[in-house]
Amino acid sequence: DVVMTQTPVSLPVSLGGQASISCRSSQSLVHSNGNTYLHWYLQKPGQSPQLLIYRVSNRFSGVPDRFSGSGSGTDFTLKISRVEPEDLGDYYCLQSTHFPYTFGAGTKLELK
């Protein structure tokens, strides 16, 4: 199985500040069709996960441009600029290139 190593586990931030979360995979996430299926989700307390970024760098409908994704191969990053209160919660990366699909262990974004 592909292991997704997500860091940090906890990320204290100040409102208006910037946050960066890393996700590294144990093997390349480039599919045979040339696409890279690495996605980012946010789960707010008591809610279902919500898709933020799909296929590395594409913002899902309604996601503010404060969120950006980048990376390639095995190394990926989610950046959040100008952090707002509604951004707090647990962030997860997911790879859907190889079965079984696997999530990172999560990063808790919390106030400093």
Added chain:
Amino acid sequence: EVQLVESGGGLVQPGRSLKLSCAASGFTFSNYYMAWVRQAPTKGLEWVAYISTGGGSTYYRDSVKGRFTISRDNAKSTLYLQMDSLRSEDTATYYCTTGASGYWGQGVMVTVSS
């Protein structure tokens, strides 16, 4: 409005069975692959099973292979998860989702305990 509504959860004894359903509306269900994802209390997300648009391809995480069966009825826009030989470690909130297409249900709790 897109909706995914899970049902069928509850308390069940180890070794028994349970069948989850996920009713979809507001989008063309048959055009989307579907998956079940679970989350044990206070833990992270764990992908469980996948089914292709027509139902011809299915994949499972190793820990549920041979015990869980994912299926779908495109005419009814409904996804299912048949869970047999349940274990305490299957205790979790189960979500149905279209994965990277962005739609998630509200989740249904399954508790396996004697």
